[in-house]
Amino acid sequence: MVTNRIDHKWGMVVDLDKCTGCQACVVACQAENNLPINTKDFFLQKRAYEWIRIERYWEGEYPNVKARFIPVLCQHCENAPCEPVCPVYATYRNDDGLNVQIYNRCVGTRYCINNCPYQVRFFNFWQPNWPERLKNQLNPDVTIRTRGITEKCTFCVQRLRRAELQVERVSGERLNDEKLKAGNYAPACTQACPTNALMFGDQNDAESKIRPYFDDVNTFDIHHEEERTTRGYRLLEEINTRPSIIYLKKVDQYPLNEDEDHV
Amino acid sequence: MQEGRPLSPTEINRDLLRSILDTPRWFWPVVGILATIVLAAAITIGIMINSGLGITGLNRPVVWGFFITNFVFWIGISHAGVMLSAILRLAKAEWRRPATRAAEVLTIFSLITALSMPIIHTGRPWRAIYWFFPYDFARGIWPNVRTPLVWDPSAIFTYLTSSTLFVLIALIPDFAVLRDHTTGLTHRIYSLLAMGWEGNPRQWKMQILSGVLLSALILPVFVSVHSIVSWDFGMAVAAKTWHSSIFAPYFVVGAVHSGVSAVVFVLIILRYIYGWQAYIRHEHVDALGRLLIVVATGWFYFFVMEVIFGIYGREADEIAVRELQFFIWPISGWTLVFVITTYFIPVALWLTKAARRNLWIMSLACISVNIGMWLERYIIIVPGLMNRGVFTFTWNDYVPRFPEMIIIAATFAFVSMLLLLFSRVFPLVPLYDIKEGEFLRTEVKIGRRVVPATFRED
Numbered sequence: 264m265v266t267n268r269i270d271h272k273w274g275m276v277v278d279l280d281k282c283t284g285c286q287a288c289v290v291a292c293q294a295e296n297n298l299p300i301n302t303k304d305f306f307l308q309k310r311a312y313e314w315i316r317i318e319r320y321w322e323g324e325y326p327n328v329k330a331r332f333i334p335v336l337c338q339h340c341e342n343a344p345c346e347p348v349c350p351v352y353a354t355y356r357n358d359d360g361l362n363v364q365i366y367n368r369c370v371g372t373r374y375c376i377n378n379c380p381y382q383v384r385f386f387n388f389w390q391p392n393w394p395e396r397l398k399n400q401l402n403p404d405v406t407i408r409t410r411g412i413t414e415k416c417t418f419c420v421q422r423l424r425r426a427e428l429q430v431e432r433v434s435g436e437r438l439n440d441e442k443l444k445a446g447n448y449a450p451a452c453t454q455a456c457p458t459n460a461l462m463f464g465d466q467n468d469a470e471s472k473i474r475p476y477f478d479d480v481n482t483f484d485i486h487h488e489e490e491r492t493t494r495g496y497r498l499l500e501e502i503n504t505r506p507s508i509i510y511l512k513k514v515d516q517y518p519l520n521e522d523e524d525h526v
Numbered sequence: 527m528q529e530g531r532p533l534s535p536t537e538i539n540r541d542l543l544r545s546i547l548d549t550p551r552w553f554w555p556v557v558g559i560l561a562t563i564v565l566a567a568a569i570t571i572g573i574m575i576n577s578g579l580g581i582t583g584l585n586r587p588v589v590w591g592f593f594i595t596n597f598v599f600w601i602g603i604s605h606a607g608v609m610l611s612a613i614l615r616l617a618k619a620e621w622r623r624p625a626t627r628a629a630e631v632l633t634i635f636s637l638i639t640a641l642s643m644p645i646i647h648t649g650r651p652w653r654a655i656y657w658f659f660p661y662d663f664a665r666g667i668w669p670n671v672r673t674p675l676v677w678d679p680s681a682i683f684t685y686l687t688s689s690t691l692f693v694l695i696a697l698i699p700d701f702a703v704l705r706d707h708t709t710g711l712t713h714r715i716y717s718l719l720a721m722g723w724e725g726n727p728r729q730w731k732m733q734i735l736s737g738v739l740l741s742a743l744i745l746p747v748f749v750s751v752h753s754i755v756s757w758d759f760g761m762a763v764a765a766k767t768w769h770s771s772i773f774a775p776y777f778v779v780g781a782v783h784s785g786v787s788a789v790v791f792v793l794i795i796l797r798y799i800y801g802w803q804a805y806i807r808h809e810h811v812d813a814l815g816r817l818l819i820v821v822a823t824g825w826f827y828f829f830v831m832e833v834i835f836g837i838y839g840r841e842a843d844e845i846a847v848r849e850l851q852f853f854i855w856p857i858s859g860w861t862l863v864f865v866i867t868t869y870f871i872p873v874a875l876w877l878t879k880a881a882r883r884n885l886w887i888m889s890l891a892c893i894s895v896n897i898g899m900w901l902e903r904y905i906i907i908v909p910g911l912m913n914r915g916v917f918t919f920t921w922n923d924y925v926p927r928f929p930e931m932i933i934i935a936a937t938f939a940f941v942s943m944l945l946l947l948f949s950r951v952f953p954l955v956p957l958y959d960i961k962e963g964e965f966l967r968t969e970v971k972i973g974r975r976v977v978p979a980t981f982r983e984d
Contacts, residue, residue: 309585309922318919335917344763350675351656352667368667370657371579371649372675373589377911380764382587382920386649388580410578411649499916502763 269437272360272466273418274507275453276473276495277334280514281460284317284332288452288461292336295419295451297405299391310388314416315452323519331513334461336452337362337383337416338498338506345375345384353413360466360507361418369412376413380499384415418463419450440464440471466507476509533804535961539703542957545800545949547707553950560943567936570929571646579649581929588911588924593647594758596934598903599784600640600941601682601755602777603896606785607633607689608748611696612741621813623963624806627956628796628945629789630693635944637686639937641679646933674757681747681754688744695736698723699958752781765910766843767851772835776828783818783825783868784899787892790814792945794889796954805955808883815882815891819873822895826869829902846914851905861905868898 292298292315301311315336322329339362346354346362353368354375376384390410393401401407404421408414426448430438443449443463453461464473476495483490485500494512497505533541574581584591610629614622645651658679662668669676701720708716723729756777759768790811797806836844851861872891875881882888908924948954 308580310580311586316919318917320918335919347670347672348675348761350670350673351653352670368653368656369650370653372644372647372657373649374673374675374758374762376587376589378762378764380915382913382917386584386586386589387578388584389578409650410580 269431270358270360270467271423271438272507273339273423274360274464274466274473274477274509275418275450276462276464276476276509276511278460278462278511279331279333280494280511281458282317282332282334283458283460284319284330285457286317287455287457288315288334289313289317291451291455292416294400295402295405295422296417297391297401297407299389300393300397308388310386312385312414314383314385314414327519329515329519333510334452335381335383335498336508337418338381338504338508339416339418341505341507342503344378344380344502344504348374348378350374359420359423361420362415363417363420364413364415366406366408366412366414371411371413373413380502380504384413386413387411422448422450437468438465439468473509476511480509531804533960533964535964538805538957538960538964539707541802542805542953542955542960543704543707546704546951546953549950550799553946557943557946560939560946563932563939564936564943567933567939570932574646574929575651581927583925583927583930585922585924587913587920588908588922590647590907590911591924592904592926592930592934593643595900595903595907596937597640597643597647598755598777598907599900600636600643600937601752602781602784602899602903603636603788603941604633604640604685604689604785605748605752605778605781606789607631607692608744609782609786610789611692612744612748615737615741616745619813620963620966621810623959624802624810624955625789625793625814626959627693627696628792628954629785630689630696631945631948631952631954632785632789632792632941633689634686634693635941635948637682637689638944639941641682641686643937644675644678674754674761677754678758681751685744685747685751688740688747692737692740692744695733695740696956696959697952698733699725699730700953700956703957704953749778752778759906759910765913766841766915767836767847767906767910770832770835772828772832776825776832779821779825779828780899780902783821784896786814786818786821787872787895787899790818791889791892791896794885794892796949797885800949802955805960808885811885811888812879812882815876815888818895819876822869822873822876829865829869843915847909847912850909850912850914857905857909860901864898864901864905866898867894868902 293301293312296314298312298314299305301313305311315334318333318335320331320333322331339360341356341360343354343356343362346356349355350372351368351370353365353370355363355365357363371386373386376382376386387408387410391407402421404425426443426446427438429446430436430442436442447454449463450461453463462473464471466474466477468474476493479491479493480495480497488496494514495509496512497509582591607630610622611626615626645654648654656667657669657675660669671677698720701716702723702725705713705716705720705723753774756773759765760770760773762768793806793814794811796802833848836848850857852858872895875887875891881891912922912924913920945954
């Protein structure tokens with residue numbers, strides 16, 4: 264097949280300063296990717312599906328507290344620890360810079376789940392099931408995964424594929440941030456975020472709005488962290504997995520006054 | 527100098543073939559009970575495959591639980607075979623003779639059991655063919671050779687093949703004896719298995735040569751199998767306390783520790799149920815006990831070093847898991863039980879000769895070691911996965927449920943059943959080896975010294 268397709272390297276920037284912890288991304292992801300409904304049972308069994316989750320941490324002692332939010336999703340690492348341990352190559356890094364999971368290939372050894380430092384891989388302990396009235400709302404572009412396999416965030420690869428088909432194959436141009444925006448193509452979480460805390464773009468695209476952050480963090484590694492000009496950092500940077508997601512630090516204008524705790 | 531009275535070849539044949547030529551009354555009921563447990567587990571596995579792994583206690587992030595613990599445990603038990611037959615054969619330890627066959631057979635059966643554990647543990651076992659079988663079934667994708675999970679089956683299958691060959695070669699002269707003692711269909715089957723053994727010097731030479739060669743070839747496998755199993759954990763970057771370079775020797779020594787203890791226990795049981803008092807003697811158990819003191823102490827050194835290495839790095843995540851292992855109830859309780867039962871109780875007992883020669887104490891010590899070694903694997907695997915890292919949202923505990931319990935219990939029943947069935951058709955104490963030992967024990971008195979009358983030809 265002859266196409267104009269150019270290799271992309273998709274990435275995301277998460278601005279923690281803008282994140283309000285509203286969980287809209289979580290709901291959007293759940294709806295887009297045909298995730299089973301996280302019932303109370305699932306949470307009690309500790310087997311909830313959270314391809315993206317908002318981790319909430321408390322700072323300070325009650326009543327002088329602040330909530331901190333951090334959305335954690337698959338980091339699509341360049342040097343992913345989950346990839347080399349899969350005995351059947353069910354997970355690998357594709358040309359788009361995505362860490363992808365082949366559901367048909369997966370045996371279910373769960374080694375990748377063990378080896379993920381971010382704990383963003385999920386095992387289907389049960390056959391996914393939806394109430395009868397919800398079966399018609401399933402996304403036809405996304406597979407329904409069987410029991411006994413590992414699944415995870417795909418950066419909504421189905422949306423990227425649709426965008427590529429339209430832009431690169433139909434109009435013969437390169438897919439970039441503007442075209443993504445114009446076509447309303449972005450991962451569901453990014454699209455749903457009310458505060459634009461999540462930014463999605465192509466790391467290979469020099470014009471991309473996420474590019475400066477990646478340039479900065481790539482230029483100054485963990486040992487030169489203080490020389491960075493942006494607020495960017497990577498999650499668990501010290502283990503050198505080189506994620507495709509950059510977090511921007513929260514700048515707290517009103518930090519907790521430590522002395523007030525003891526009043 | 528060996529203990530006990532001298533035995534004639536006829537007597538040896540009669541005693542050691544007793545388990546084969548007449549069935550004890552308890553035999554089939556016991557096998558039946560064991561088979562029922564195995565069947566119950568098979569049904570549980572069926573239900574588990576049908577409904578998903580949700581019926582177990584596994585969760586996220588503790589996705590490896592009792593099954594993998596049990597897998598490592600049985601791989602450990604399998605290390606007794608080579609330790610006892612290959613190493614002791616090359617070292618010419620006389621007291622190894624009655625123990626070799628039981629050890630090798632235990633190796634084979636525990637390897638088969640161990641191999642079944644990861645398959646049961648996977649979510650879609652029927653797809654494990656992509657994993658185990660080196661062939662590009664779909665779209666030119668071969669198994670991923672970068673992962674320890676592919677090194678594992680390679681090492682285990684190599685070990686299984688070589689141990690099976692080892693047992694078969696050692697069995698040929700005994701098959702010939704059985705062929706001469708049976709009639710009818712069994713006679714024909716044993717004739718086939720004996721492969722025309724006549725006991726002429728050339729055949730003996732070939733048999734001994736192949737035994738020695740296989741012993742030497744199997745030694746690298748002995749070291750590599752459990753090293754590779756340990757790399758399942760050692761190669762994992764994300765699970766704290768797993769990512770350690772000391773795991774390979776630590777696991778190998780631990781495997782020998784639990785394996786040899788298991789063999790001692792099996793020997794004591796065999797001695798009791800088949801009345802082989804003249805063959806499995808106190809001196810043999812005594813010698814194995816002395817060997818175990820050395821092995822156990824070596825293992826204890828690695829255990830302490832592993833903890834020290836972990837703490838030495840002073841990583842917060844690592845320290846958190848160590849704290850979980852040693853100070854937080856209930857895992858700290860299990861750790862205490864594991865250290866005491868693996869090292870302090872058995873070694874304290876083995877240090878006295880009276881205890882080493884008391885079969886009750888020996889069997890209790892050996893059971894204690896194996897309880898401890900099972901817990902050791904649990905303490906290594908599960909707290910490492912409980913993930914006490916910086917992301918507190920993924921902290922989790924693990925409580926096994928009934929399906930895991932029954933499957934674990936069934937692995938023990940399965941190995942016991944296979945051993946019993948094996949003892950029904952093949953001699954579990956090597957006849958020819960005992961006869962050779964009897965031949966070598968002839969002694970003469972020169973002055974005040976007693977020396978062996980014959981020297982082994984080297």
